[in-house]
Amino acid sequence: MDDQNIILFQNYLDQKLTLEEKKTFEQRLQADPEFESDFELYQEVNDVVSHLHSEERNKFKEALSQASSTFFEKPAKDKEAKVIRFKPWQYSVAASIALLIGFFIFQNSGSPSLNDYVFSDTITLTERGSENLHTLAETSFNKGTYPEAITHFKSLLAEDPNNAEYQFYMAVAHDNLQQFDAASILFTNLIKGSSAYKYKATFYAAISQWRQDNIAQAKRYLESIPDGASEYKVARKLLKKL
Amino acid sequence: MGESRPHSDQKYIHALRDNDSKLISEIYEKFAPKVVNYVRQNSGDEPAARDLIQEVIMIIYDQAKTKNLQLTCPFDAYFFLLCKRKWLTRAKKISKHRVTNEPLSGFISETVEEEVMATQHFETKMQLFKSLFQKLGDTCREILELSFGKYAMEEIASQLDLSYAYARKKKSLCMGQLTKWAKESAVYKQLKEQ
Numbered sequence: 506m507d508d509q510n511i512i513l514f515q516n517y518l519d520q521k522l523t524l525e526e527k528k529t530f531e532q533r534l535q536a537d538p539e540f541e542s543d544f545e546l547y548q549e550v551n552d553v554v555s556h557l558h559s560e561e562r563n564k565f566k567e568a569l570s571q572a573s574s575t576f577f578e579k580p581a582k583d584k585e586a587k588v589i590r591f592k593p594w595q596y597s598v599a600a601s602i603a604l605l606i607g608f609f610i611f612q613n614s615g616s617p618s619l620n621d622y623v624f625s626d627t628i629t630l631t632e633r634g635s636e637n638l639h640t641l642a643e644t645s646f647n648k649g650t651y652p653e654a655i656t657h658f659k660s661l662l663a664e665d666p667n668n669a670e671y672q673f674y675m676a677v678a679h680d681n682l683q684q685f686d687a688a689s690i691l692f693t694n695l696i697k698g699s700s701a702y703k704y705k706a707t708f709y710a711a712i713s714q715w716r717q718d719n720i721a722q723a724k725r726y727l728e729s730i731p732d733g734a735s736e737y738k739v740a741r742k743l744l745k746k747l
Numbered sequence: 748m749g750e751s752r753p754h755s756d757q758k759y760i761h762a763l764r765d766n767d768s769k770l771i772s773e774i775y776e777k778f779a780p781k782v783v784n785y786v787r788q789n790s791g792d793e794p795a796a797r798d799l800i801q802e803v804i805m806i807i808y809d810q811a812k813t814k815n816l817q818l819t820c821p822f823d824a825y826f827f828l829l830c831k832r833k834w835l836t837r838a839k840k841i842s843k844h845r846v847t848n849e850p851l852s853g854f855i856s857e858t859v860e861e862e863v864m865a866t867q868h869f870e871t872k873m874q875l876f877k878s879l880f881q882k883l884g885d886t887c888r889e890i891l892e893l894s895f896g897k898y899a900m901e902e903i904a905s906q907l908d909l910s911y912a913y914a915r916k917k918k919s920l921c922m923g924q925l926t927k928w929a930k931e932s933a934v935y936k937q938l939k940e941q
Contacts, residue, residue: 557880
């Protein structure tokens with residue numbers, strides 16, 4: 506984006522171009538995608554930044570805090586939230602879900618099923634860098650859109666390369682995409698380290714090996730989890746079953 | 748996002764956009780109690796909920812003003828999920844404890860998730876532009892701030908003792924600098940990928 510284009514953008518927005526120039530400008534928008542996206546971004550930055558500094562926004566902010574005071578500073582019982590109760594049909598839905606869950610647990614009580622052990626928690630990342638990059642990583646991971654989650658973890662790691670938490674979840678994301686090599690590099694790194702994720706990584710590295718049918722390697726990982734680690738018990742149980 | 752018809756709750760978005768005090772009070776009456784309850788159950792108190800709600804409404808307002816926000820899902824679900832997500836990140840920061848209490852969260856529909864994501868992306872972008880603005884030099888900031896106000900470019904030029912043509916050019920280049928930084932930033936690149 507060079508200065509000449511920028512001045513052109515502003516002249517176009519301020520309607521300072523001649524008819525001929527305007528036509529050329531619009532043709533270029535159609536023909537040149539980068540020119541177009543630069544122009545759109547220029548416009549967006551302009552819109553947002555000028556909005557943030559506008560008098561109108563200040564007025565709204567004042568009105569809003571007024572509304573907030575009116576609501577929050579009135580007698581307490583007026584603003585008690587209503588309790589939401591189940592409707593009868595919702596009870597039956599809840600009951601059938603409970604039944605289904607029971608059924609699956611019953612079904613799986615025999616030989617170990619990989620699905621019981623794969624990582625399925627909803628994650629919440631510890632706050633460090635920018636709030637929003639975290640949210641993006643967290644949401645995409647929780648939604649199961651792992652390629653997107655990986656991109657976000659990469660940028661988070663670019664800022665904070667030794668962060669074990671990011672490395673761990675990025676490994677899980679790779680593992681879920683069956684990108685076992687990428688997962689393994691990250692897991693190994695964590696296993697060699699001494700972070701809080703050391704044994705968690707060991708455990709899920711084992712699960713990853715199991716997923717690839719390398720039972721022997723999976724067992725080796727499980728065996729290396731020492732008594733005292735929070736994964737110890739479940740690792741031992743799984744070792745017996747495998 | 749598809750070209751779905753706006754939800755009837757779009758009236759709340761318009762109310763914010765138009766600073767309609769009656770409907771803004773209605774937003775509080777109808778939707779704030781649930782948020783207050785949620786915050787209370789998750790290691791927060793009423794003042795915290797109050798700030799949270801105000802912040803989230805501000806973001807919706809900002810988006811409505813600059814982006815023509817079209818709500819395709821109920822305002823209730825959209826607003827509550829935005830508050831909840833913001834609270835979760837905040838609560839983690841304060842207490843370092845995990846917030847585990849998820850009262851009847853139920854299933855989040857795809858449209859709600861999409862709308863909430865769009866607003867979160869918008870917020871990220873807005874914060875990016877805001878912080879880049881602070882990186883600008885004094886002259887740039889001054890000239891831009893004046894131009895956002897009620898002054899015409901001619902007045903700004905004479906106030907800063909510049910020629911009109913130079914002031915206009917300078918203003919464009921300052922805005923251009925912001926645009927360049929935004930384009931190069933990792934955050935922006937990521938948002939674009941989605």
